[in-house]
Amino acid sequence: MDNKALILGISAFVAAIPVAIWxxxxxxxxxxxxxxxxxxxxxxxxxxxxxxxxxxxxGIYPQFDVATLIETSITKVSVMYIVLFVFFGMLExxxxxFAVRIIDKKTxxxxxxxxxxxxxxxAALGFSFAENIYYLSQLWTSLSAGELxxxxxxRSGFTMCAHMIFSGIFGYYFGISKFSIDIxxxxxxxxxxxxxxxxxxxxxxxxxxxxxxxxxxxxxxxIAVTLHAIFNYMLQYNVLIPVILFVIGGFLFLRFLLKxxxxxxxxxxxxxxxxxxxxxxxxxxxxxxxxxxxxxxKRYVDVLHICERLLERDPDNNVVKLFKxxxxxxxxxxxxxxxxxxxxxxxxxxxSTRDRSVIDKYLEKxxx
Amino acid sequence: MADATIIIEDILVKDPxxxxxxxxxxxxxxxxxxxxxxxxxxKIFEEVPGNLSLVFDFAGLEYMNxxxxxxxxxxxxxxxxxxxxxxxxRAKPNIKDILQVVGLTQLINIYESLDEAKTSINEGxxxxxxxVTEQGPTTYNL
Numbered sequence: 047m048d049n050k051a052l053i054l055g056i057s058a059f060v061a062a063i064p065v066a067i068w069x070x071x072x073x074x075x076x077x078x079x080x081x082x083x084x085x086x087x088x089x090x091x092x093x094x095x096x097x098x099x100x101x102x103x104x105g106i107y108p109q110f111d112v113a114t115l116i117e118t119s120i121t122k123v124s125v126m127y128i129v130l131f132v133f134f135g136m137l138e139x140x141x142x143x144f145a146v147r148i149i150d151k152k153t154x155x156x157x158x159x160x161x162x163x164x165x166x167x168x169a170a171l172g173f174s175f176a177e178n179i180y181y182l183s184q185l186w187t188s189l190s191a192g193e194l195x196x197x198x199x200x201r202s203g204f205t206m207c208a209h210m211i212f213s214g215i216f217g218y219y220f221g222i223s224k225f226s227i228d229i230x231x232x233x234x235x236x237x238x239x240x241x242x243x244x245x246x247x248x249x250x251x252x253x254x255x256x257x258x259x260x261x262x263x264x265x266x267x268x269i270a271v272t273l274h275a276i277f278n279y280m281l282q283y284n285v286l287i288p289v290i291l292f293v294i295g296g297f298l299f300l301r302f303l304l305k306x307x308x309x310x311x312x313x314x315x316x317x318x319x320x321x322x323x324x325x326x327x328x329x330x331x332x333x334x335x336x337x338x339x340x341x342x343x344k345r346y347v348d349v350l351h352i353c354e355r356l357l358e359r360d361p362d363n364n365v366v367k368l369f370k371x372x373x374x375x376x377x378x379x380x381x382x383x384x385x386x387x388x389x390x391x392x393x394x395x396x397x398s399t400r401d402r403s404v405i406d407k408y409l410e411k412x413x414x
Numbered sequence: 415m416a417d418a419t420i421i422i423e424d425i426l427v428k429d430p431x432x433x434x435x436x437x438x439x440x441x442x443x444x445x446x447x448x449x450x451x452x453x454x455x456x457k458i459f460e461e462v463p464g465n466l467s468l469v470f471d472f473a474g475l476e477y478m479n480x481x482x483x484x485x486x487x488x489x490x491x492x493x494x495x496x497x498x499x500x501x502x503x504r505a506k507p508n509i510k511d512i513l514q515v516v517g518l519t520q521l522i523n524i525y526e527s528l529d530e531a532k533t534s535i536n537e538g539x540x541x542x543x544x545x546v547t548e549q550g551p552t553t554y555n556l
Contacts, residue, residue, distance in 0.1 A: 325511065325515070326508060326511070328477075328508075329508050329511055329512050329515075332478070332479055332480050332483070332512055333480070333512060333515050333516060334480075335479065335480035335481075336480035336483050336484065336516060338480075339480055339481070339484055340484075348517070351517050352515060352516055352517060355514070355515045355516075355517065356515055359515065
């Protein structure tokens with residue numbers, strides 16, 4: 047075996063260690079098939095060389111070399127770096143997202159918002175795994191063992207985590223955009239006006255849900271690219287403490303997103319298995335309107351109860367599921383209702399007594 | 415504008431400290447009329463500050479929108495807070511269905527007949543509809 051292949055092999059081996067640590071943290075109970083995960087990880091790996099390939103093509107066709115154009119046309123170095131990092135951040139995020147979209151298109155793996163988030167994290171892991179192999183093998187001869195170890199630890203811990211954060215956030219918004227019809231319907235019922243979605247919908251002459259979809263994807267891309275650019279910028283100027291805090295904060299944010307009830311909702315169901323509503327459409331619309339009104343009035347306990355009963359009649363209604371999850375998220379976040387919620391969800395057999403007591407409590411509170 | 419009629423009649427009760435009324439609502443309660451109709455019910459609360467019970471007779475009620483359910487919940491809260499009772503009579507299956515899903519049937523009893531509902535208000539004392547009050551029954555045609 048020649049020296050280059052050996053270095054590449056060792057680099058790949060050590061780069062695989064953090065991947066083996068991160069994957070169980072996010073995919074232990076994901077419910078996504080292992081084959082799908084393996085394929086996505088592999089596609090994620092290929093996205094890094096794809097980016098290198100683009101840069102290689104710029105060498106052949108310099109007229110398309112955007113990076114050189116930025117470097118030569120912006121004289122102020124700090125501004126040039128910002129633009130450069132935004133551009134590369136965008137390129138990386140779009141490429142990683144592309145991998146998730148391919149998998150979702152082929153396997154319909156994204157059934158919840160969290161699925162999209164997790165799959166994006168996996169694509170990012172594949173991407174940074176390949177990147178780590180590249181950097182480690184490149185720096186093998188030029189750095190001392192100690193320096194190389196430092197680079198390895200930093201890249202495995204912080205850079206890899208940073209990639210997961212950027213992609214995870216973009217994935218989260220991709221997930222939301224995928225279920226834009228249900229989410230737009232729910233938002234309509236609570237009277238939320240989304241001006242940007244409305245503008246995009248008018249501009250593109252598409253339904254409002256499509257406008258919301260496009261807006262959400264753009265929002266996710268914008269946040270991910272901005273964070274990516276800030277991260278790269280800080281790295282460029284070696285401000286390590288903020289980088290570390292930035293990554294820890296981002297990681298906690300990802301964990302928070304993954305724990306939200308809304309993210310766990312299974313919004314993609316097989317149409318052939320979809321159960322018909324046992325409630326007349328006109329009557330159901332009245333109740334949905336009421337849900338919107340009471341959600342807006344922050345009557346989350348009532349919303350939760352109505353949703354429970356409504357789902358008994360119409361188990362596959364995604365708008366009701368969204369209301370329920372959002373009300374639960376709100377209740378878990380608020381102190382006043384926390385105890386009530388604990389009793390609400392404890393005993394399912396005692397539904398009527400429980401309902402009565404909770405609504406009575408609510409009315410007492412309201413009238414006092 | 416949808417058509418909705420409200421007739422308010424007194425019910426005789428044995429206890430002189432208590433008052434009870436039958437509120438007969440017919441037609442369709444929707445966005446075009448619910449706010450003005452609701453105000454008429456709130457007027458009763460002003461006229462009778464305490465110990466008021468209401469029987470909502472929904473025999474002729476075909477549709478109620480979300481806002482009207484919100485009002486009904488509020489009326490229930492206000493009346494029970496002041497020591498009164500609220501019952502519903504003769505609600506159509508679709509109205510009952512909505513009230514059940516919303517959870518109001520767990521707070522407000524629904525009776526198949528108006529007499530049963532009146533009886534429940536009077537705690538077992540047989541009742542009769544009061545003769546027309548001084549102003550007579552209030553009727554609103556929209």
